[in-house]
Amino acid sequence: MSSRRRPGRRPDHWSSPHERARVRAAERLDAPLATSEAAWLETHLAGCPACDAIAEAYVADRLALRELREVAPEPPRDLWARTAAGIERESATRRREPRSAADRRRSLPALGALSGLAVVTVVVIATAISGGFLASVGDGVATSASPVALASQEPAPAPTAMAVGAGKVYWLGAGTGGTFAYNMADVLAVCPLDRQPDCAPFADANARRVTISAIPKFVFQSPIDDQAIVVGTDAAGSDAILVVALPPSDPTPELSPDPSTAPAAGAEPIATITPITSGEPTVVSSVIVSSGDPGGSLEPIASELISPEPSTSAVAIITDVIVVGRSAAYSPDGTWFAFSARPADGSVGPDIYVWHVGDLLARPLTTDHASLFASWMGGSLLGSRLGPESVSLPGPSPSVEPTSEIAPPTDVPPSADASPPAEVAVILEHLPQTFMLDPVTGAETSLFDMDWQPAVDPTGFAVVAWQGTVGLGLDGRTAGPITGNLVIHRFHGPLEADEPATSSTPAPDVTPTPTPEASGDVSPSAFPSLAVDFPTQIVAAGPLADFDARWDDTGSWLGIWIADPIDPTIGRLSLLHFDRLTGLLDRPEGAPVDVTALPGFSIGLGRMAWATPPGQGGEGSRIQIAAWTADEVGAIESVPVEGAIIVQ
Amino acid sequence: MSGAWDRDEAALFVETLFGRHQTEIYAYLLRMLREPELAADLTQDAFIKAYRNYETLEKPENARAWLYQIAHRVALDEIRRRKIIRFLPWTGESPGSSPSAERLVMDAHLSGDMQRALSRIPERQRAALLLAELHDLTGLELAAALGVSHVAARALLTRARESLRQALAAERAADAAADAPALGEDPR
Numbered sequence A: 001m002s003s004r005r006r007p008g009r010r011p012d013h014w015s016s017p018h019e020r021a022r023v024r025a026a027e028r029l030d031a032p033l034a035t036s037e038a039a040w041l042e043t044h045l046a047g048c049p050a051c052d053a054i055a056e057a058y059v060a061d062r063l064a065l066r067e068l069r070e071v072a073p074e075p076p077r078d079l080w081a082r083t084a085a086g087i088e089r090e091s092a093t094r095r096r097e098p099r100s101a102a103d104r105r106r107s108l109p110a111l112g113a114l115s116g117l118a119v120v121t122v123v124v125i126a127t128a129i130s131g132g133f134l135a136s137v138g139d140g141v142a143t144s145a146s147p148v149a150l151a152s153q154e155p156a157p158a159p160t161a162m163a164v165g166a167g168k169v170y171w172l173g174a175g176t177g178g179t180f181a182y183n184m185a186d187v188l189a190v191c192p193l194d195r196q197p198d199c200a201p202f203a204d205a206n207a208r209r210v211t212i213s214a215i216p217k218f219v220f221q222s223p224i225d226d227q228a229i230v231v232g233t234d235a236a237g238s239d240a241i242l243v244v245a246l247p248p249s250d251p252t253p254e255l256s257p258d259p260s261t262a263p264a265a266g267a268e269p270i271a272t273i274t275p276i277t278s279g280e281p282t283v284v285s286s287v288i289v290s291s292g293d294p295g296g297s298l299e300p301i302a303s304e305l306i307s308p309e310p311s312t313s314a315v316a317i318i319t320d321v322i323v324v325g326r327s328a329a330y331s332p333d334g335t336w337f338a339f340s341a342r343p344a345d346g347s348v349g350p351d352i353y354v355w356h357v358g359d360l361l362a363r364p365l366t367t368d369h370a371s372l373f374a375s376w377m378g379g380s381l382l383g384s385r386l387g388p389e390s391v392s393l394p395g396p397s398p399s400v401e402p403t404s405e406i407a408p409p410t411d412v413p414p415s416a417d418a419s420p421p422a423e424v425a426v427i428l429e430h431l432p433q434t435f436m437l438d439p440v441t442g443a444e445t446s447l448f449d450m451d452w453q454p455a456v457d458p459t460g461f462a463v464v465a466w467q468g469t470v471g472l473g474l475d476g477r478t479a480g481p482i483t484g485n486l487v488i489h490r491f492h493g494p495l496e497a498d499e500p501a502t503s504s505t506p507a508p509d510v511t512p513t514p515t516p517e518a519s520g521d522v523s524p525s526a527f528p529s530l531a532v533d534f535p536t537q538i539v540a541a542g543p544l545a546d547f548d549a550r551w552d553d554t555g556s557w558l559g560i561w562i563a564d565p566i567d568p569t570i571g572r573l574s575l576l577h578f579d580r581l582t583g584l585l586d587r588p589e590g591a592p593v594d595v596t597a598l599p600g601f602s603i604g605l606g607r608m609a610w611a612t613p614p615g616q617g618g619e620g621s622r623i624q625i626a627a628w629t630a631d632e633v634g635a636i637e638s639v640p641v642e643g644a645i646i647v648q
Numbered sequence B: 001m002s003g004a005w006d007r008d009e010a011a012l013f014v015e016t017l018f019g020r021h022q023t024e025i026y027a028y029l030l031r032m033l034r035e036p037e038l039a040a041d042l043t044q045d046a047f048i049k050a051y052r053n054y055e056t057l058e059k060p061e062n063a064r065a066w067l068y069q070i071a072h073r074v075a076l077d078e079i080r081r082r083k084i085i086r087f088l089p090w091t092g093e094s095p096g097s098s099p100s101a102e103r104l105v106m107d108a109h110l111s112g113d114m115q116r117a118l119s120r121i122p123e124r125q126r127a128a129l130l131l132a133e134l135h136d137l138t139g140l141e142l143a144a145a146l147g148v149s150h151v152a153a154r155a156l157l158t159r160a161r162e163s164l165r166q167a168l169a170a171e172r173a174a175d176a177a178a179d180a181p182a183l184g185e186d187p188r
Helices: A017-027 A035-047 A049-070 A079-096 A101-106 A111-117 A193-198 B007-033 B036-052 B060-082 B101-110 B113-120 B123-134 B139-146 B150-179
Strands: A168-174 A179-186 A189-192 A208-211 A215-221 A227-233 A239-245 A314-330 A336-343 A351-356 A372-377 A380-394 A426-437 A444-446 A452-456 A462-472 A479-490 A537-541 A547-551 A557-563 A571-579 A584-586 A595-597 A602-604 A607-611 A623-628 A633-637
Touching: A017 A035, A017 A049, A017 B150, A035 A049, A049 B113, A049 B123, A049 B150, A079 B007, A079 B036, A168 A215, A168 A607, A168 A623, A189 A623, A215 A314, A227 A314, A239 A336, A314 A351, A314 A372, A314 A452, A336 A372, A351 A372, A351 A380, A380 A452, A380 A462, A426 A452, A426 B150, A452 A547, A462 A547, A462 B150, A479 A547, A479 A557, A537 A557, A537 A584, A547 A602, A557 A602, A557 A607, A571 A607, A595 A607, B007 B036, B007 B060, B007 B123, B036 B060, B060 B123, B060 B139, B113 B123, B113 B150, B123 B139, B123 B150, B139 B150
Parallel strands: A372 A452
Antiparallel strands: A168 A179, A179 A208, A189 A633, A215 A227, A227 A239, A239 A314, A314 A336, A336 A351, A372 A380, A380 A426, A426 A444, A426 A462, A452 A462, A462 A479, A479 A537, A547 A557, A557 A571, A571 A584, A571 A595, A602 A607, A607 A623, A623 A633
């Protein structure tokens, strides 16, 4: 059971007592109501003839419906013969296949090829790693129990790097004089789990120095241009969101013979790692221009906050808010940025905001002060809010403070009854409501699945979400999962739609074609055939304090971050493979499982990157990268980085 | 059921399932789609998919709900594919045959207010009502069949009851209006 609790029942939860009576009258046909609720219902029905008539109608309609039982249609007599023939054909087809379904599930799709669809620049570099950092000896800094191993102190034998598709990883680190270093690495090779000593840690190199007069919390890289969005906190504790135009990165980084000797972190230009000869692929930490103002004084949020160089500016698209949740993201086409925020003064709960690239300010899409952005689905946003009350249970004192926030669906601030004695506190569990929003018009469409914070894969076929109940915390603003599980299931689209939200839901035995809007710039042919049926699978069993689920660009890989129940500023991160042929999840050998990670990670283009918590003795975080091919998963990590934040 | 995919084991298992559940699966699909031949075809599809996805069945005791889940998705896929958002007109027997007495009785049943009302509500709600009230799926089985959580299935069922009530009221009002003499019409 989660820690969320709320004292007493919110009288404003139901739109009216009649609605409450109608729902309860229907519910009691399927399961007994709680004693108190049953008593309330009887009392209400006694004084409300219209409600009583509806309750009686439910019973009568049920009886009428059950009369259809009297007719039991018989299937055609030849149905088994037809079915058996179909099974035989199916079996014959499978015999001709070189691999079984189980084998396919264990196998990995050819993501190296798929990564060619990336929106980032692809740099194919095949080179000898002689002198490169795969061959070098690491710095011997201790690491955690993570499967991502550091370079060994022992001399490594011949390096056995594992080539992966090209794709860049960005991160922010603390620089000198209050500045920050914006780093990028092209990771072209990693080391398999059993040969981790061959991969010495890489370093940020020639990092571009930027000055940010706020404490960065999350950073997002535009998928289409050299622009970043920084969510930061100012000295007063309010958040602002800044759009930073980044100067072009240096396409011709210099050579570094031994990256393992590079400084740990910082904004000062350091040796750059670039392969220069042919041969085996290697890991490359390429470079972004370094230039900037080392002064880094605090400035008003709305002013120019980041000044990496004179031509680079930062624009605040919203200030004086608290950014809520971990789901902020660019749209797949890079033209929108969505997030959830509430006023810094705490007067109301959060709303969903969007910023259109080129606009001066972000604007709210919802006004109920109770909505959270969940994820993008093509060109639409998915959001969630508290839905109907499900059940009330005695609540223990909270041991976990939730990390996502949501307000009650009214403008009424938390009432005075929000702090009763703990012994009488109850948890009010709600069913989540999930909806889809048009970023242009704000038009809202209810979704069928009662999910909390759904993350839909790029083809609109599968979704990872919390299924169960959600509730508010004592502050009346904070919501999160209570009972249930984080699951993956088939995405069903709008609630009352004649058609699913995307056309990717396959007809039987038909390979679907993802909608262009759902797949962004990615060609539909990039997606493997989809399973027609797949079971709902538990990704992480509840209770959970908080989570962050993100798909890669192919819809075949999932990063799942689960907040630590004691300290939600850290969590456990896992990489899962979703087999689109069978609809089943698996954990390929070598993939990170429950590695300790700070909030915020990036996934896509055949790799997942995250930052570890700072180490013991003042050592900085490390950037860890898992990358995969069709056959295996490998990993590599950086030298310690002060104040590391992964750019998502 | 996980592990290596054994064709013979799967075929035997599906044959057993067919013997036990073919009638109810066929009935469910017929009630969803109202077309006997289509229901038969989809029943066949459902069992072939059960064979194909045999390894996804984790516990044999859940086979019935698992089978309904497959049948439910087959039905929804067919509805989407054919853009059937209402019950198809009842066609009776396949061409060349005479409708049986049983089917005439069923036709009469299915053509009433209830069937028309069912045809007016969203298919997922209709599925929830049919599975809960006519096929006796428990709460957990219903959730599994619909591919949603237990609480979501309950909520769906609650919405379905209200939708059915309104749809039945509309049907009855339409019947009453049809039976009433038109305005100005001489009742003689």
